[in-house]
Amino acid sequence: MPEKSPSNVGVRLLTVDEGSDGQRLDNYLINHLKGVPKSWIYRVMRRGEVRVNKGRCKPDRRVRQGDVVRIPPVRLAQRQPEGPAPGLIERIESAIVHEDSDMLIVNKPSGIAVHGGSGLSHGVIEILRASRPSAPFLELAHRLDRDTSGCLMLAKSRRILRELQDRQRAGAIEKRYTALLVGRTRKGTWRVDQPLRKNTLKSGERIVRVDPAGKPAITDFEVIRRFSRFTLVRAELGTGRTHQIRVHAASVQLPIAGDPKYGDEDANRAARKLGLKRLFLHAATLRWSVGDRRHFSVEAPLPAELQSFLTQMAEHET
Numbered sequence: 001m002p003e004k005s006p007s008n009v010g011v012r013l014l015t016v017d018e019g020s021d022g023q024r025l026d027n028y029l030i031n032h033l034k035g036v037p038k039s040w041i042y043r044v045m046r047r048g049e050v051r052v053n054k055g056r057c058k059p060d061r062r063v064r065q066g067d068v069v070r071i072p073p074v075r076l077a078q079r080q081p082e083g084p085a086p087g088l089i090e091r092i093e094s095a096i097v098h099e100d101s102d103m104l105i106v107n108k109p110s111g112i113a114v115h116g117g118s119g120l121s122h123g124v125i126e127i128l129r130a131s132r133p134s135a136p137f138l139e140l141a142h143r144l145d146r147d148t149s150g151c152l153m154l155a156k157s158r159r160i161l162r163e164l165q166d167r168q169r170a171g172a173i174e175k176r177y178t179a180l181l182v183g184r185t186r187k188g189t190w191r192v193d194q195p196l197r198k199n200t201l202k203s204g205e206r207i208v209r210v211d212p213a214g215k216p217a218i219t220d221f222e223v224i225r226r227f228s229r230f231t232l233v234r235a236e237l238g239t240g241r242t243h244q245i246r247v248h249a250a251s252v253q254l255p256i257a258g259d260p261k262y263g264d265e266d267a268n269r270a271a272r273k274l275g276l277k278r279l280f281l282h283a284a285t286l287r288w289s290v291g292d293r294r295h296f297s298v299e300a301p302l303p304a305e306l307q308s309f310l311t312q313m314a315e316h317e318t
Contacts, residue, residue: 010073011070011071011072011073012070012071013068013069013070013071014032014068014069014071015066015067015068015069016028016063016064016065016066016067016068016069017065017136018065018158019136019137019157019158020063020065020137020158021063021064021065021158022062022063022064022158022162023062023063023158024059024060024061024062024063025045025050025052025057025058025059025060025061025062025063025069026041026042026045026059026060028063028069029041029045029050029069029071032071033071033074036074040074042059044072045057045058045059049070049072050069050070050071050072051069051070052067052068052069052070053067053068054068054070083122083130084122084126084127084130088122088127089127089130089131091109092106092109092112092124092127092128092131093128093131095107095108095109097151097298097299097300098298101156102155102156102157102160103141103153103154103155103156103160103164104128104153104154104156105151105152105153105154105286105298105300106124106128106151106152106154107149107150107151107152107300107301108124108144108148108149108150108151108152108283109149109303110146110147110148110149110278110279110303111146111147111278112124112127112146113146114140114143114144114146114152115140124140124152124154125138125139125140125154128154135156136157137155137156137157137158138154138155138156139154139155139158139161140152140153140154140155141153141154141155141160141161141164141165141168142164142165142168142240144283145243145246145279145281147258147278147279147281148177148279148281148282148283149281149282149283149300149303149306150177150282150283150284150300151175151283151284151285151286151298151299151300152283153286167288168240171238171239172288172289173286173287173288174236174285174286174287174288175236175237175240175283175285175286176234176235176236176283176284176285176287177234177235177236177237177245177281177282177283177284178224178232178233178234178235178281178282178284178302178306179232179233179234179235179245179249179256179280179281179282180230180231180232180233180256180257180258180276180280180306180309180310181230181231181232181233181249181254181255181256181257182229182230182254182255182256182257182263182264182267182268182271183229183230183231183253183254184226184227184228184229184230184231185223185226185231185254186223187223187226188222188223189220189221189222189223190220190221190252191218191219191220191221192218192219192221192248192249192251192252193216193217193218194210194217194248194251195210195211195212195213195214195215195216195217196208196209196210196211196214196215196217196241196242196243196244196247196248197209197210197211197213197214197215198242207261208241208242208243208244208246208247209247210247210248210251215239215241216239217238217239217241217244217248218237218238218239219235219236219237219238219244219245219248219249220235220236220238221233221234221235221249222234222235222236227313227314227317228317229267229270230257230271230313231254232310234284235249243261243262245281246259246261246262246279246281247262249262250262250263255267256279256280256281257271257276257279257280258271258272258276258277258278258279258280259279259281260279271309274309274312274313274316275305275308275309275312276309277305278305278306280306280309282300282302282303282306283300284299284300284302285297285298285299285300286298
């Protein structure tokens with residue numbers, strides 16, 4: 001069916017509510033201009049066509065409750081993009097492992113991104129917003145790679161979002177992952193303390209590398225079980241850099257099984273023959289203290305396909 005012609009939307013004045021208090025201006029606009037290209041949003045900001053309380057401002061300006069944001073005329077298509085399929089909504093809703101008035105935690109399936117973009121229409125955040133259209137606020141408190149499964153936190157208010165982000169920056173939230181490394185290593189624990197830096201290849205692909213000029217990054221590994229060609233470990237983050245566990249594991253010649261970006265191609269091929277079709281990395285546990293006595297802890301069970309692979313490996317070696 002052909003698209004309907006776009007319609008003009010005139011100047012709009014939006015008053016920032018409590019749920020958006022403290023949000024960056026660019027993110028505020030992106031949330032209120034669904035379907036509008038980000039390039040257009042940043043262009044009109046550079047031109048000074050977006051005003052806050054009648055004044056020009058930069059994209060990183062934090063808006064406050066009661067601010068009046070002027071949005072210039074924009075052409076919006078009358079036909080809205082299709083929402084996520086009901087089956088996808090049901091899948092994510094059924095993956096929620098904790099929910100209260102402040103937040104929810106999803107045991108994110110592997111293969112589903114945390115947010116849309118780069119050719120993806122829907123990620124976890126878009127799916128949950130579609131399933132809860134009356135929710136006043138819902139934002140990701142952190143990120144997981146698309147192929148990583150496990151605990152993903154979402155905040156239900158700007159205040160809780162800031163609190164969770166502050167806790168993470170201070171290292172006050174314990175994040176433990178389960179990973180299968182290629183290679184057999186010694187028992188016990190070890191630490192990788194290597195700075196990481198994001199790079200963009202000529203192809204446009206983004207990759208992270210160990211680099212003295214990068215940001216500090218620490219990962220602690222603990223052996224859970226050893227197999228003849230693989231080692232099952234627990235990995236705990238001391239920092240939260242992009243692809244941190246994957247790059248740190250590869251830097252000590254123990255890449256994660258099934259990792260197409262930083263892994264061992266021959267080992268991945270052998271693992272596929274045994275049934276491993278994905279990255280073996282799972283965000284298993286989130287823990288932190290609330291006050292002096294109460295502790296918050298959530299665990300996401302290891303997905304069936306990863307547990308099945310471990311069982312098959314154990315049987316293969318007996």
